[in-house]
């Protein structure tokens with residue numbers, strides 16, 4: 001069975017990538033599962049989507065923990081622990097990173113037993129706030145690495161998935177997907193099918209019978225904060241919204257009420273951003289009437305203190 005995970009940020013097309021790859025595998029005669037995993041998150045948040053494909057019926061369910069291929073659409077996710085990009089990689093796995101840095105650089109940087117490949121970044125958006133859509137590119141590269149998908153099957157799957165968006169969108173993405181496919185030709189088929197988990201290896205848990213207790217005794221006790229306010233969800237942000245108070249018109253009901261995370265607080269009519277919980281979705285940048293909020297790359301904004 002092939003087990004493939006696509007990692008990216010919400011808006012980059014990882015769900016579409018998994019659907020295109022899944023449809024292409026189906027067209028080649030495989031049984032397929034494909035599903036995204038993003039919970040209630042949104043644009044810019046780390047998400048992943050996964051595909052299983054086998055010639056036999058697939059009984060395995062749930063997220064993929066031991067992938068044969070991991071495709072990373074956005075290399076800024078690799079150091080983000082919550083993204084779990086490197087989870088489960090072993091010496092039989094292939095890690096494909098969409099990046100402007102070389103495979104050698106990533107091999108030196110990452111302590112992973114997996115084989116590391118790079119899909120060169122074809123285009124970098126001029127607007128840092130714009131998340132490039134790379135679903136078709138990632139699906140095309142992955143299709144070639146598996147070595148069991150023809151260009152025709154890839155094109156048919158892509159047309160099936162993107163057809164409702166119109167011929168211009170289909171053609172643009174098809175060109176990119178096929179270009180990515182051909183960039184991988186030298187390593188076509190490098191991904192091998194993982195070994196099937198054997199039911200005979202399964203060790204049942206050792207059950208412990210607990211005496212029944214009333215709810216006042218048996219209800220769980222919470223020892224550590226794990227609510228959204230206690231968890232610093234702002235850690236995965238790559239772009240930071242910064243308010244220019246000289247331009248700010250104090251129309252706080254706009255930015256504070258439209259921030260989906262309630263990360264903009266208002267005191268005496270003055271908005272401030274809670275950077276521990278701001279996820280960098282940049283909704284506030286888009287809605288601020290006088291354009292008083294600017295998106296700054298997190299790396300250069302790191303040294304800035306919260307504006308007073």
Ligand code: SF4
Pocket residue numbers: 243247248249250251252253254255256271287288289290291292293
């Ligand atoms: S929407 Fe913009 S101008 Fe209005 S209070 Fe918020 S930051 Fe200031």
Ligand code: SF4
Pocket residue numbers: 241258259260261262263264273277278279280281282283284285
């Ligand atoms: S403060 Fe702005 S960028 Fe941060 S979560 Fe709220 S709307 Fe998104």
